[in-house]
Amino acid sequence: MQALTYHGARDVRVESVPDPVILEPDDILLRVTATAICGSDLHLYRGKIPMVHDGDILGHEFMGVVEEAGPAVTRCRKGDRVVIPFTISCGECFFCQLQQFACCETTNDGRGAILNRKELTPPAALFGYSHLYGGVPGGQAEFVRVPKANVGPLVVPGSLGDEQVLFLSDILPTGYQAVINAEVGEGSTVAIFGAGPVGLMAAACCRMLGAERIFMVDHHPYRLDFAAKAYGVIPINFDECDDPAGLIVEQTGYRGVDACIEAVGFEAKGSTTETVLTAVKLEGSSGKALRQCIAATRRGGIVSVAGVYAGFIHGFLFGDAFDKGLTFRMGQTHVQRFMPELLGFIEDGRLAPEIIISHRMKLADAAQGYEMFEEKQDDCRKVVLTP
Numbered sequence: 503m504q505a506l507t508y509h510g511a512r513d514v515r516v517e518s519v520p521d522p523v524i525l526e527p528d529d530i531l532l533r534v535t536a537t538a539i540c541g542s543d544l545h546l547y548r549g550k551i552p553m554v555h556d557g558d559i560l561g562h563e564f565m566g567v568v569e570e571a572g573p574a575v576t577r578c579r580k581g582d583r584v585v586i587p588f589t590i591s592c593g594e595c596f597f598c599q600l601q602q603f604a605c606c607e608t609t610n611d612g613r614g615a616i617l618n619r620k621e622l623t624p625p626a627a628l629f630g631y632s633h634l635y636g637g638v639p640g641g642q643a644e645f646v647r648v649p650k651a652n653v654g655p656l657v658v659p660g661s662l663g664d665e666q667v668l669f670l671s672d673i674l675p676t677g678y679q680a681v682i683n684a685e686v687g688e689g690s691t692v693a694i695f696g697a698g699p700v701g702l703m704a705a706a707c708c709r710m711l712g713a714e715r716i717f718m719v720d721h722h723p724y725r726l727d728f729a730a731k732a733y734g735v736i737p738i739n740f741d742e743c744d745d746p747a748g749l750i751v752e753q754t755g756y757r758g759v760d761a762c763i764e765a766v767g768f769e770a771k772g773s774t775t776e777t778v779l780t781a782v783k784l785e786g787s788s789g790k791a792l793r794q795c796i797a798a799t800r801r802g803g804i805v806s807v808a809g810v811y812a813g814f815i816h817g818f819l820f821g822d823a824f825d826k827g828l829t830f831r832m833g834q835t836h837v838q839r840f841m842p843e844l845l846g847f848i849e850d851g852r853l854a855p856e857i858i859i860s861h862r863m864k865l866a867d868a869a870q871g872y873e874m875f876e877e878k879q880d881d882c883r884k885v886v887l888t889p
Contacts, residue, residue, distance in 0.1 A: 504889065505559045505643035506868040511549030512876075514869050519559065522639065522647035527574035530651040532586065536664040537564035537641045537865070539875050539885045540672055541698045542767075542810055546632065547872050553633040562588035562629040563671040564641025565664060568655075577652045583664075584655035586648055587837035588672045590627040590638060593653035604834035609650065610636040625834060642868055644889045656841045659849070665856040665886060666848055669703065674855050675840040677703025677765070680808035681711065683831035684761035688712035693750050693798050694735070695791045696765035697725035699884050700808050702858050704763050705733040710852050717759065719746045719794070724881040732857060747797035758800035766791040767809030789815040796823050807832035858884045865889045 505519045524531055540563050545551050565585040568578050578584050590609045591598050597605035606626035627649075630640015639646065648655060658667045677700050686692055690713045694701050697720035708716050718735040720726050726737035736753075738746045751758050795805045796819050805828055823830070847853040860883040863871050871885040 503644040504865060505639075506561060506865070507556075508546065508554050508558045508560055509556050512547060512873075514547060514560065514872055516866050516868050519557070519643075522645050524570060524572050524647065526649060527572040528649070528651050529572045530568050530575055530578065530584075530648045530655065531570040532564075532566040532584070532641075532646045532648050532655075533569045534564050534566040534641055534644055534646060534889050535583075536566070536668050537561050537643075537887050537889075538668060538671075539563075539642075539868070539871055539887070541700060542631075543872070544876055545767075545810060547876060551632050551634070553637075555633065555637075558630070558632070558637070559639040559643055560630045561640035561642030562631055563668065563673065564629075564646065565658075565668050565671060566646070569645070571651065575651045578655050578657050582655075582657050583660065584657050585667050585670045585841070586629070586641065586646070587654050587656075587670075587675075587841060588629055588631075589654075589834065589837050590629065590636065590650055591653050591838060592650055593838075598653070601836060601839045603653075603836045603838045628834075642865065642887060644865070653838060656845065658845065662848065663856075665859060666854070667845065668886065669699075669855040670837075670841050670844055670848075672835070672837065673699045673703050674844055674853070675837045676700050676808055676835040677705075678707045678840055678844060679835045680704050680763045680765065680806045681707040684763055684804050684806040686711050686713050686761060689714045690761065691715045691717075691754055691759040692761050692763065693717040693719065693746075693759045693795070694763045694765060695719045695746075695794060696767075696809065697722065697729050698765065699858060701763070701765035702729060702733070702883070703855060704765055704808065705729055705735055706853060706855065709733045710847065715754075715759075717746075717750050717753075717798075722878055724878075725883065728858075728883065747794045750798040754800070758798055758803060760800060761804040761806060762795035762799045764791050764795050764805065764807045764809050767811060789817050789819075793817060793819050796826070796828065799826065799828055801826045802828075804829045804831065806830075808835075859886050861885045863887055 591603040591606035610627040627636030721741040
C-alpha cells in the first residue's frame with residue numbers, strides 16, 4: 503500500500519510499505535477514505551518529538567470503511583463507515599473505567615521503559631505519533647490496522663459525508679474538551695490563544711455553548727479573519743499588540759476573562775532566554791502563551807490547556823496563578839468519551855467542523871500538504887487527504 507512515512511526533520515515521503523494485517527482478535531482492518539494533517543503532526547515534521555524512526559507511518563486523524571474484522575469485534579462489522587479516535591484505549595483498565603481514555607494503562611508498552619520510569623504507567627498509545635506513544639502505524643495511508651476495535655471506532659450514518667465527521671477523530675473532541683474544562687456556558691467570556699484547527703474548533707464549541715465574548719489571539723491575519731467571520735471572535739494579532747493579555751483585561755473592565763484556552767503548545771515563540779535554554783536542552787517548552795493566559799484570566803478563573811507541552815518551562819509565574827486562585831486543566835483528549843455527543847451536534851446542525859477545511863489533496867501529494875501547512879502557504883487552515 504501507499505503511506506506517508508517519516509525520514510527526518512521536514513522529510514516525509516509517500517512510498518510503498520507492507521499492507522497491515524489483523525494481529526489480535528479485536529482488531530479491524532480499515533480502508534482509509536479520508537485523513538487529515540493535524541497541527542500536532544507538525545511537531546513530528548519539525549523533528550521536535552523524540553523516538554520517531556525512519557519509515558514510521560504518520561497520521562492520527564482518519565476514518566474509513568471496515569474491510570475485515572477480527573473474531574472478537576462486536577462494535578462494528580465489515581462494510582461499516584467508522585471514525586477512529588487518535589488514542590488507543592482498552593476500555594477495561596482503571597482509567598478507561600473512569601472514561602479517562604487518554605490515560606489507558608495497557609495499550610502503550612514502551613514509554614515507561616524508555617524513560618526508565620517503570621513505576622509510572624505510560625499514557626495511552628496513539629496512532630502515528632512516535633514510539634513514546636507505542637509506535638503504532640498511523641492513518642495517512644491506504645489501510646490501517648486498528649487495535650481495540652470494541653472501544654475506539656464510531657460508526658457514522660450514511661447521511662453525513664466524510665468531511666462532516668472526520669474531525670471527530672481528534673481536533674473537534676480536543677477543542678470541545680478544552681471548552682468543557684474551561685466551564686464555558688451562557689454569558690461566558692473566553693480568550694483562545696492560537697487560531698489553528700484546535701483553536702477554531704474551540705471557538706465553534708464556545709459559540710455553540712453560548713459564550714458572550716470570545717477573544718482570539720494569533721498572528722496570522724487570514725486565520726483571525728476566518729475566525730471572526732465564522733465564529734464571531736474578537737481578533738487580536740500579537741504582531742500588532744505587544745500585550746494581548748493586557749488588552750483583554752482592559753476590554754473586560756479590568757477583571758479578565760472567565761477562562762483562557764491555550765491552543766498553541768510548546769513551540770510558542772518565547773523570549774530570547776527561552777530560545778537559548780531550549781537550544782541547550784535545559785528547557786522543553788516555551789511558557790509565553792501560558793504566561794499570557796495567566797495574565798488574561800480573572801481571579802478564580804480557569805486556564806484550560808489543549809496545546810501539547812513537554813519538559814520544563816521557564817518563567818511559569820506560579821505566584822501570579824496562586825494569587826489569582828486559578829484552576830488549571832489540561833492533558834490529552836479522552837476522545838471516545840466525547841465522540842457520540844459531538845456526532846449528535848453535527849447531525850443536529852449545531853456544529854459544522856468541515857468549514858475550516860481549506861485544502862483537499864490526494865494522499866500522493868501529502869508531502870506537499872505538510873509543507874503548505876507548515877509554511878502557511880495559500881492561507882492554509884486545514885488539509886484533508888484522500889487515498
